[in-house]
Amino acid sequence: MYDAIAVGTDGSENAQEAVERAVNLAREHDAELHVITVVNTARYGEPALSSHELVLNELEDRANRQLDAISEYGTEAGVRVVTRCFHGDPSEEIVEYARENDVDLIVLGARGRTHPRSTIGSTASRVLQDIDHEVLVV
Numbered sequence: 001m002y003d004a005i006a007v008g009t010d011g012s013e014n015a016q017e018a019v020e021r022a023v024n025l026a027r028e029h030d031a032e033l034h035v036i037t038v039v040n041t042a043r044y045g046e047p048a049l050s051s052h053e054l055v056l057n058e059l060e061d062r063a064n065r066q067l068d069a070i071s072e073y074g075t076e077a078g079v080r081v082v083t084r085c086f087h088g089d090p091s092e093e094i095v096e097y098a099r100e101n102d103v104d105l106i107v108l109g110a111r112g113r114t115h116p117r118s119t120i121g122s123t124a125s126r127v128l129q130d131i132d133h134e135v136l137v138v
Contacts, residue, residue, distance in 0.1 A: 002026075002104040006034040008094045008123065011066050014109030018138040019070055022107040025136075026079040031104070035070050035083045036097055037063040038090040060085060091126035098133055105134045 007022035009015040019035070026033040039059045067083040074081040086093040098106050111121040124137050 002029040002031040004034060004101060004103045005029070005031045005105045005107060006036055006094070006098050006101070006103040007107040008036050008038070008090065008127075009066060009070065009109075010037065010090070010123075011062070012109060012111070014111050014121075014138065016109075018107045018109040018136075019073070021136065021138050023074050023077050023079055025105070025107070026074070027077050032080045032082060033074050034097070034101060034103060035067055035074070035081060036086070036094055037067055037084075038086045038088060038093045039063055040090055041087045056087070060087075090123045091130065094123070094127055095131045098131060103133060105136060106131070107136045107138060110137050 002025065005022055005026050007018050009019055022033055025031070039056060041056065063085050067085060071081045071083050084097065086097070094106065094108075097103070106127060108124045108127060109121070110119070110124060120137065128135055128137070
């Protein structure tokens with residue numbers, strides 16, 4: 001049923017649950033798993049000062065370490081994994097990537113790091129509004 005599944009992650013607990021669900025679904029459907037993380041430059045802005053650049057570089061390094069760990073986890077589960085790290089607005093980047101890569105299903109955590117107490121976070125909410133693909137919110 002699914003050939004390509006995308007999962008967005010920010011490293012939060014909910015995102016980890018989404019990753020686990022996406023890996024299981026990819027294994028069940030023999031689908032390729034696209035793992036996406038976004039350094040939120042919509043929140044921090046593009047670097048103009050060296051201190052801003054250092055913060056963004058650290059965020060990108062952390063994101064890439066997370067992607068490496070998820071890739072290893074997925075590969076050990078027998079799943080083909082593609083990882084991507086973008087800069088920008090998370091919901092916009094996830095939607096654009098899903099459209100450009102013919103993703104059949106997007107898996108997201110209900111809440112991320114910025115709104116841990118809300119029922120559904122802003123990224124998941126905006127992705128649900130902006131795309132006509134199937135979306136599973138975990």
